[in-house]
Amino acid sequence: MSCWAIIAAAGSGSRMGGDRVKTLQELGGRPVICYSVERLKRACDGVIIAVREQDIRAFQHALAGYDLPEDAFVVGGSDRRSSVHRALSRLPEDCDLVLVHDAARPLVSRTLIDRVIDHARRLGSAVPAEPITDTVKRVDQQGRSIETLQRTVLRTVQTPQGFHRTLLESAYEEVEGPASDDASLVEQLDLPVHLVDGEPENIKLTLPGDLERAEEILAAHRMPRVGLGYDAHRLEKGRPLILGGVEIPFDRGLMGHSDADVAVHALIDALLGAACLGDIGQHFSDTDMAYAGASSLDLLYRTVDLLSQHGFVPSNADISIAAQQPRLAPHIPAMRLRLAEAMKVSEGRVSIKATTTEGMGFEGRGEGISARAVALIHIRR
Ligand code: CTP
Ligand code: MG
Secondary structure, three states, X not given: OEEEEEEEEOOOOOOOOOOOOHHHOEEOOEEHHHHHHHHHHHHOOEEEEEEOHHHHHHHXXXXXXXOOOHHHEEEOOOOHHHXXXXXXOOOOOOEEEEEEEXXXXXXXXXXXXXXXXXXXXXXXXXXXXXXXXXXXXXXXXXXXXXXXXOHHHOEEEOOXXXXXXXXXXXXXXXXXXXXXXXXXXXXXXXXXXXXXXOOOOOOOOOOOOHHHHHHHHHHHHOOOEEEEEEEEEEEEEOOOEEEOOEEEOOOEEEOOOOOOOHXXXXXXXXXXXXXXXXXXXXXXXXXXXXXXXXXXXXXXXXXXXXXXXXXXXXXXXXXXXXXXXXXXXXXXXXXXXXXXXXXXXXXXXXXXXXXXXXXXXXXXXXXXEEEEEEEEEEEOO
């Protein structure tokens, strides 16, 4: 059983205007369509994109780096409803859950997509919705206000909207008439449409000026985030000394549940801290036998994966190790290489420094080694 996303991109973007259809215009240096394709492709088993016939080549070109099969594109219809309907007929047999998304909402987050998938799978439908804070009026044909609606029973809705495939197909086959979203068809089957929290930033690019707003939201997302980590372990005889993912010849090694690599532990905590994802003990518990003797470098790879699932990538890190002995300088290049590989950044973005504490404190007395790390991460573009 699989979950597929239909991306509606077959509109003409008449209200937005511009030299190209709005979903091919540039946002943060790349075409608008790339954002939803990238995020939905990651979260789902496949995507089908409805586009206008005359735009197919331009969309293929814009999405050349996304490794899409040729049949990912389908020619849309004259309105959104018929575009989605055509895409529905192209779903693979094993697909049982469908997300329908407007390409005009490029700022949809992975968190929202996952929320929709999770609720739609359990409940049959999931539509992201937001409460209304403005007072809402009904107007007459001359545009004069004639009624104030009760906003507590009103919601604005967004995409992606998720449904069991059979439910969505019945809605498209049995309900007639125009529809600006998919939920409106399911509602008419007299079946419940479940709402989940939407996101204020998941705006639909509709009018000139919306792209500028989207650029501002993106810029705010790209603000780097910083995290701090600290760790210390005891030195004991009969253990290998692993620091920064490298084994260092010494007569003692660090004690711990895993390989007790303090430098990597501090770095993991800094990365998790920057992403606000808790700490190392929460993800790799030292009471969990699965991590007994674990390679900390391995945990670093997993941490970077976890960050990636939350849309973050490491930018750089600086680690300071306090050890009276042994001399670490000769090993630092190898450590930087290992850590940079795990963080998927160049070596020039991982700094490691070592210091003695001039004989003071537990590090100075050779009882243990400590490490401090700061890391900077940013949202994946
Ligand atoms: N859409 C579609 N097929 C259509 C019309 C619209 O797939 N025949 C898609 C649009 O590409 C958009 C989404 O449905 O991603 C929501 O529609 P809207 O915001 O109205 O976009 P457009 O129809 O392109 O814009 P406009 O109405 O201003 O022309
Ligand atoms: Mg439209």
